[in-house]
Amino acid sequence: MKTVLARNPAVWKLEWNAHLLAPFESVMISALVGYLQTRSVFSANLSPLLAAVVGVLSANAFAERLHLGS
Known part of the structure; x- marks a missing residue:
């Protein structure tokens, strides 16, 4: 698990994954x-029909829901 207090540089290495x-x-x-x-x-x-x-x-x-007016 990566933590903010980790001192090992390998923990902070970015890997290519979905989170990136x-x-x-x-x-x-x-x-x-x-x-x-x-x-x-x-x-x-531009087009009322559209x-x-x-x-x-x-x-x-x-x-x-469809409604007329505001």
């Missing part, structure tokens, strides 16, 4: 989600 890749993966997924959300918002603003299609698809895919 997790922060990079998190940033990349966040960027992808932000890009997709931005694209869907701009697309919906807004209706996105609403129906999100209701089916993500079990969101």
Whole structure:
């Protein structure tokens, strides 16, 4: 087990594993989600029919409730 008080340099050696890749993966997924959300918002603003299609698809895919108004 690695501890903060370990004095052996071998304990502090970084190894290639999933723990090293997790922060990079998190940033990349966040960027992808932000890009997709931005694209869907701009697309919906430019086409009223597309807004209706996105609403129906999100209701089916993500079990969101549809409602009119704010």
